[in-house]
Amino acid sequence: MIAAVVTKDKKVSVEEKQLRPLKHGEALVQTEFCGVCHTDLHVKNADFGDVTGIVLGHEGIGKVIEVAEGVTSLKVGDRVSIAWMYESCGHCEYCTTGRETLCRDVKNAGYTVDGAMAEQVIVSADYAVKVPANLDPAAASSVTCAGVTTYKAVKVSNIRPGQWIGIFGIGGLGNLAVQYAKHVYGANVVAFDINDEKLAFAKEVGADAIVNLLNEDPIAKAKELTNGKGLDATVVTAVAKTPFNQAIDVVKAGARVVAVGLPVDKMDLDIPRLVLDGIQVIGTLVGTRQDLQEAFQFAAEGKVVPKVTLRKIEEINEIMEEMEQGKITGRMVIDFTK
């Protein structure tokens, strides 16, 4: 089978790869679609360590074609996700308290185990979440990482209906953050980016206000929108340090700033601002299987509509370049159905 493999020189090689036999509790999935997440770009560039030889891909959707011994949760023909949260230990303090993505023995698809940017992929059956029948599988691929991550981030922000939330970075993740915040949580949304095309797209998918950080003052805009108080929460999906700092500057006292983007950098935290204004800064990592089920359900109901462009696996290095240059609006999705 053909797979997109990370190479030593930080490129992706589309090559023939043989899968090992299935082990107890595993299933074999024929991939239909796999989105290209900015995390794939970080992984390929060895931002979190060298993983030469690994098959990329954690926004995968496909159909089960074989199940091994011990599999009770899936059967042949089921459509499932292949997500970053590939498998966790199931018995540690994180796994038993609804925080399985933080498990210290977690396996991550397309990073520590072979992922879904391949014609076939092995999954740990109990961790492959079923896709609702009425959800388009290409759209479902975007929910598998971008969707569940931003759904969870908005959940963690504690935003209430009618309050103002700011989303920084309107890429593959950010546009879905706008949609979950607006159409699921009933929030007012202000979108921040440095690219007018992304901001126009944010408006299209429901943002009430937009701010181009290159030529508008985010603090003045936040005050203007909230009678001088500041935003009730922010979610940062941008891949740069500056927006992390701006996301703190624009919130009101007691607000939550939710960190999602992964620039390899440090953010500045003004200690008096943090302490005197009781600001909470919280990191959040993808979502649990239950979060993914919920995120899928809202997409199946049409409340959240991922924008996907279908591409061929042979174009993967081009897609990576387009992403690096900030040229992608929505998500590029590798189509394995043809």
Ligand code: NAD
């Ligand atoms: P993307 O490339 O599709 O989007 C990034 C967006 O950030 C673009 O719209 C770009 O214009 C914007 N941006 C860049 N510089 C900016 C700046 N200075 N100010 C404001 N906006 C700016 O990427 P994506 O797939 O949406 O992923 C975003 C980040 O989230 C990546 O770092 C990725 O690794 C990370 N991520 C985290 C999780 C998690 O669980 N925490 C999950 C998935 C992805």
Ligand code: ZN
């Ligand atoms: Zn991702």
Ligand code: ZN
């Ligand atoms: Zn665990």
